[in-house]
Amino acid sequence: QVQLVESGGGLVQAGGSLRLSCAASGRTFSSYRMGWFRQAPEKEREFVATISRSGFSTDYADSVKGRFTISRDNAENTVYLQMNSLKPEDTAVYYCAASKGSTRYDYWGQGTQVTVSS
Secondary structure, eight states: OOOEEEEOOEEEETTOOEEEEEEEOSSOGGGSEEEEEEEOTTSOOEEEEEEOSSSSOEEEOTTTTTTEEEEEETTTTEEEEEEOSOOGGGOEEEEEEEESSSSSOOEEOOOEEEEEEO
C-alpha cells in the first residue's frame, strides 16, 4: 500500500510555470512506476506523463511534450511534474499515480487543481 499526496497546484497566467510534487508514503517507492494524469471539467481523465522506477525512462502525452518534465527523487519518495509554457487548456485537476508493474495504476492521490488564465 502506498499513499500519494500532491501539492503545488494553483492559478497561473498563460505562459507561466508550475511545479507539482507528489509525496509517497512507504519504503517501496522505488519499486513503483509513477505517472501524472489530469481531468478537466466534463472531460475524461487523461494521461500526462510517466516515469520508470529508476527515473531513466519517461514518456509524455503529445499535448505536453516539450513543455512538461516528469522526474523523481527516490531518496525523497517524491515525483515531480515541471510544467512550463502553460496554456488555458492545461487547466485541470492533476493526479499522481503509482503502478506496481502492469499498465494499470494501482494507487492514486487526491489531486491538485491547476488553473491557467488567458
